[in-house]
Amino acid sequence: MLAHFTNVITVFLMVAGLFIITARGNLIKKLVGLSLFQTSVYLLxxxxxxxxxxxxxxxxxxxxxxxxxxxxxxxxxxxxxxxxTLALGLALTVRIREAYGSIEEDEILALDHSVEDDEARESH
Amino acid sequence: MAVAVWAIAFTRNLFSVVVLSGVYSFLMATVLVALDAVDVAMTEAAVGAGVSTVLLLAALRLCKSEEAKPAHKPWLPLAVSVSTSVLLVYGAWGLPDFGDPEAPIHKNVVPRYLNNEVDVPNVVTAVLASFRAYDTLGETVVVFTAGAGIIALLRRRKKNPDNKGGGA
Known part of the structure; x- marks a missing residue:
């Protein structure tokens, strides 16, 4: 057990990063999760x-x-x-915020869907 | 460190999240010193805790600093994460023990690196700038590409006068 204790810590940090990336909708939070994942790779x-x-x-x-x-x-x-990559992701986030007025994944998807619905209605 | 990670996952104020990630980076740097990786620890403290925090704060200034309440319970990501961790821990049992001098990682090219062929006492510098200089060249290409991408993304904002200035 002790011989692999460091690997268990690495796996914990990696999975915490994965959880933040998948479970949280905020784009900046996702980027923090991504860097958490990266630090676990340093340990690995x-x-x-x-x-x-x-x-x-x-x-x-x-x-x-x-x-x-x-x-x-x-x-x-x-x-x-x-x-x-973090800096590039943050630049993308800033652009998304300018285009949509939000950095929440759910709200951005809802905006996209409403635009699609409008277009479908106009074409009918 | 586990406390910092937990707080990052469950704090909704993004400013606290950014500061906590800086704290986490410093803790990681101390762990790296304990693992004899002094160069890496220095870089992690300067870049991970310094530059990343500044970048995140600059981005926060341009965005809202409060995270919305999650719309649904995170059961599926939790299940995926837990099953991944079980698989990874199971796989880790096949790796060599911690600190085992007979592990393959210590037997391959490293004895040559430690021979002081390039006459630089810091082996990490010798490997970085001499043995694996092409890697370092590739790294600078990546950083240059990222910088060019950021400029390309943020420059177009000047056409809209109602947007706030300032780079990230």
């Missing part, structure tokens, strides 16, 4: 690289055991890409 990559008794991968004659540097590099890239 970094925890297997840790060695008990190891130290940070900065070479020094005083140490011989280092944790794995490769996941750190990959996750550095992932963090920067994550923040750029």
């Amino acid at each position: 990559y970094i925890t297997p690289g840790k060695l008990i008794g190891g130290t940070a991968p900065i070479l020094s004659p005083a140490y011989t055991v280092y944790s794995n540097p490769l996941p750190h590099v990959l996750i550095l890239t992932a963090i920067v890409v994550g923040v750029s």
Whole structure:
């Protein structure tokens, strides 16, 4: 159980992010959930690289055991890409708010449906 | 951290949600320090807690900061989430144990990285800028594309004079 405790934490955070994305209608809340999901992926990559008794991968004659540097590099890239997707998503949210006057998924869908109904009525 | 996540899921004031996500990012940074990933922790504290929070607050200024009450109970997402977590935990049992030095992740290319081939003591910097420099180039391309996309999305607003200014 203890050997996989870190994985259980990772899965909890991942599923919390998934729940926020699927259950909440607010677009900004969804983006926060998405970044929560992303941080769980950081943990998923970094925890297997840790060695008990190891130290940070900065070479020094005083140490011989280092944790794995490769996941750190990959996750550095992932963090920067994550923040750029967040910024793009927020820009889209701002545009949607301008077009619909709302950032709630339900209200946007209702607006779309009412527009479709109007068009159907006009064509008859 | 679990408390912060819980509060993010069930708080409806978006300003509190943004501040809580900043708190969560700092907690995540401390966890990453404990896992020896000091470079990642620094980036997470600067980018996750700093830049993301600023971006979210800028977007909040342009939008309403209160979330509507959910129209229906979230039973289906809850069921999907719980079943996914059960599957993932079951799958995690097949992974190597935490801190196992014999795990495949420690045996492949990493001993070469730790050989100090490029004469930079920080191995993360060496791998990022030398061994995997093409990855970093791709990353900058992604960031550039995102920036270009944001400019393309937000520039059209200037044609409507009744909209508020300010970028996100």
